[in-house]
Amino acid sequence: MIVALVSVGGAMMCTGQTPRQTSVSSSGSSAQSDSVPKSPAAGGPQLPSQQASGSLTFGSIISGSISGTVVDESGAVIAGARVELTGENRPPNEEVLTGDNGQFFFVNVSPGAFQLTVTSAGFAAQISSGLLRVGETQIVPQIALSIAANVTDVQVSLSPTEVAEAQVKDEEKQRVFGVIPNFYVTYDPHPLALTAKQKYELAWKTTIDPVTFAIIGGIAGVQQAQNTFSGYGQGAQGYAKRYAAAFADVAAGTFIGSAVLPSLLKQDPRYFYKGTGSKPSRIRYAIVNSVICKGDNGRWQPNYSNILGNLAAGGISNLYYPAQNRNGAELTFENAAIGVGATAAANLVEEFLMRKLTSNIPHDRTEP
Numbered sequence: 001m002i003v004a005l006v007s008v009g010g011a012m013m014c015t016g017q018t019p020r021q022t023s024v025s026s027s028g029s030s031a032q033s034d035s036v037p038k039s040p041a042a043g044g045p046q047l048p049s050q051q052a053s054g055s056l057t058f059g060s061i062i063s064g065s066i067s068g069t070v071v072d073e074s075g076a077v078i079a080g081a082r083v084e085l086t087g088e089n090r091p092p093n094e095e096v097l098t099g100d101n102g103q104f105f106f107v108n109v110s111p112g113a114f115q116l117t118v119t120s121a122g123f124a125a126q127i128s129s130g131l132l133r134v135g136e137t138q139i140v141p142q143i144a145l146s147i148a149a150n151v152t153d154v155q156v157s158l159s160p161t162e163v164a165e166a167q168v169k170d171e172e173k174q175r176v177f178g179v180i181p182n183f184y185v186t187y188d189p190h191p192l193a194l195t196a197k198q199k200y201e202l203a204w205k206t207t208i209d210p211v212t213f214a215i216i217g218g219i220a221g222v223q224q225a226q227n228t229f230s231g232y233g234q235g236a237q238g239y240a241k242r243y244a245a246a247f248a249d250v251a252a253g254t255f256i257g258s259a260v261l262p263s264l265l266k267q268d269p270r271y272f273y274k275g276t277g278s279k280p281s282r283i284r285y286a287i288v289n290s291v292i293c294k295g296d297n298g299r300w301q302p303n304y305s306n307i308l309g310n311l312a313a314g315g316i317s318n319l320y321y322p323a324q325n326r327n328g329a330e331l332t333f334e335n336a337a338i339g340v341g342a343t344a345a346a347n348l349v350e351e352f353l354m355r356k357l358t359s360n361i362p363h364d365r366t367e368p
Helices: 002-015 023-034 160-171 196-207 210-225 235-265 279-288 304-317 329-357
Strands: 064-072 082-087 094-097 103-109 112-119 126-132 137-139 143-145 292-294 300-302
Touching (some): 064 112, 064 126, 112 143, 126 143, 160 196, 196 235, 300 304
Parallel strands (some): 064 137, 064 143
Antiparallel strands (some): 064 103, 082 094, 082 112, 112 126, 292 300
16 A cells, blocks of 8 residues: 555656646636626726716716707807706706807716706797717707897877877867868867967967968958048058057957966866757857866866956057047956857857868877
C-alpha cells in the first residue's frame, strides 16, 4: 500500500497539473461570477448615472424633455411668448418664456400625456398636446399664433346738451311750405331743455332769417299805405322809419321774450306740439300755452317770459315811435295783450295746421 501511494504521488508531481473542479463547483462559480456587474470597459450594462444624456431615472421612471418654436402666422418667431406645461404627472403652473429665436425648452419631464398652452400679447392663445414616452426628447411641431380678434363692445350715447343741440339744429330747418321759419315749435316726443346759449342761438337765427326781413318789409308797407304812425311821414324816409320800428319790435320781442328772460327764469320758449287727444282738449292746450310754459325742469309754470317780454318790448317801443303815437303805459299794456293773443292764435295754427305744411320735421333724437 505504501508503495502504491508513493507511486501515485510521484506520477502527479511528474505531470505538473492541478486537479479539475467538480461540475457542481464549476456551476456555482459561474453563477457567482454572472451576478457581479461588469464594468463598461468589459461591455456590461451602464448604471443609471451612466444613461444617455437628456434623460434621468427617478425610481423606475425615466424622464424626457420637450422643446419647440413659437411663430406668428407669417412664420416670424415670437420672443417672450409664455408657454405653460400641464400634464398628468406635472406640478401646476410650470411655464417658460420663448427666447429671441422663439424656442422654448422643458427638461426632466415625466412621461405621459401633456398639454402646452401658448399665449402672447396681441395673439390668440394656442393649445398643443402630445404624449411623451420614457426617456424621449420630443420636439413638438411649430406652434403658430394668430392675431387676436379685436372685439370691442362700445355703447355710445349723446349727452343731454348734445341732444338739445341736435333738436335746435333740426328746428332751424323747419319751414312752412319749405320757406317760412317755424323754429319755435318742437315736434320731438321727448324734447330736452335748452341751454342759455341754445336759446340765444334760436332767437338769433329767427331774427336774421331772410323771411323775417321780408315779412317786416310787408308790415312796414301796409303801415305806410294806411299811414299808421303818421309821425313817420311818407315816402322812402317814412317807409324806412316804419321798417326800422317794426324790425326793432320783432328783435326786442324775440330776444327778450325768447332768450333773455327764458335764460334768467329757466323757462323754455318753444311750443310743444301735442298732436293727440280730442280736438277740444288740443284747443285748450294751445290757448293755455300762451300764458303757461315748460320750465327747464320739465314742469309747467306761468309763462313769465312771454308776458314780461311783451311788456318790455312795448315799453321799449315808446322810445322810437312818434311822440303823437306814444300812449305811455296804455300802449305798453295794449301791445302786451296783443302779443299774448297773437301767441294763442299762433299756437292754434301750430297745433292743427302747421305740422302738415312744415318740412324737415325731425325724428326722435333721444335714442342712443
